[in-house]
Amino acid sequence: MMSRLRWAILPLLGVGLLLVFGMSHLWPPSCPPLPPAPPIDGVECVFELGFSGPGALEAWSEISFVGHSQYSLARDDAGRMYLKASSKGTCSGLFKKVEIAVDHSLVLSWEWRVRKFPSHKREGTPLTEKADCDFAARVCVVFAGDSPFSSHYIYYVWDDRYKKGFSGESSGLLKRTKILVVEDAPADDATGWATQQRNIYEDYQALFGEMSCRPFRYVGLLTDSDGTNTESAAEFRNIQLWRKVERPVGQGGDGAVAR
Numbered sequence: 001m002m003s004r005l006r007w008a009i010l011p012l013l014g015v016g017l018l019l020v021f022g023m024s025h026l027w028p029p030s031c032p033p034l035p036p037a038p039p040i041d042g043v044e045c046v047f048e049l050g051f052s053g054p055g056a057l058e059a060w061s062e063i064s065f066v067g068h069s070q071y072s073l074a075r076d077d078a079g080r081m082y083l084k085a086s087s088k089g090t091c092s093g094l095f096k097k098v099e100i101a102v103d104h105s106l107v108l109s110w111e112w113r114v115r116k117f118p119s120h121k122r123e124g125t126p127l128t129e130k131a132d133c134d135f136a137a138r139v140c141v142v143f144a145g146d147s148p149f150s151s152h153y154i155y156y157v158w159d160d161r162y163k164k165g166f167s168g169e170s171s172g173l174l175k176r177t178k179i180l181v182v183e184d185a186p187a188d189d190a191t192g193w194a195t196q197q198r199n200i201y202e203d204y205q206a207l208f209g210e211m212s213c214r215p216f217r218y219v220g221l222l223t224d225s226d227g228t229n230t231e232s233a234a235e236f237r238n239i240q241l242w243r244k245v246e247r248p249v250g251q252g253g254d255g256a257v258a259r
Contacts (some may be wrong), residue, residue, distance in 0.1 A: 093222030142219030
């Protein structure tokens, strides 16, 4: 009983402490603005959360729940930087503060690929069952509350059991944590990379049933295998926050929202 309670409390306490102290001693209060937006009609880039440039990994801070997963940077044949993540019976993640206003136009996008799924996960158990609640790749968004214990969390996960679109809610003290399966199979791309674009405002409304969204504070990247005590591995790149913008009438559009 005590071990289960300990597991339930640890993740909330870890991210909660991150919210309490703001991690100001580990990174700046907000992410630097992007360079000029890419030439995509109807899109305004807000923040680049990727891994290009010197000291890119130092801009993120690790929060450990069970041991330490391994995180390092690598470069592909085209010279693009990406994050390599691996776990051996561990659960920890990298978090970065963003502090940005959330509205219906804000989108979080990223690319990821799974190298190894946690094994020994049982068929038919709940998505949030402790013994099977391991995911090779997670992207976390944190919405601040009046206190760390009233904050809300969404985990976007790549799972090999549940189908895309399935969601679950952690029980007990973690009822404010939602898990949403957004990938459920190997990527179609020959290199294994899959792209995600999530409107976090709409996801928040759908998962929490609240019309107004709490302040958006952190983005986290995780791989874990502590529940199954096995191994997992994934990679992440091109993490961005951007907004859909309306094109003025008479300037290449009819005022409709692009994309």
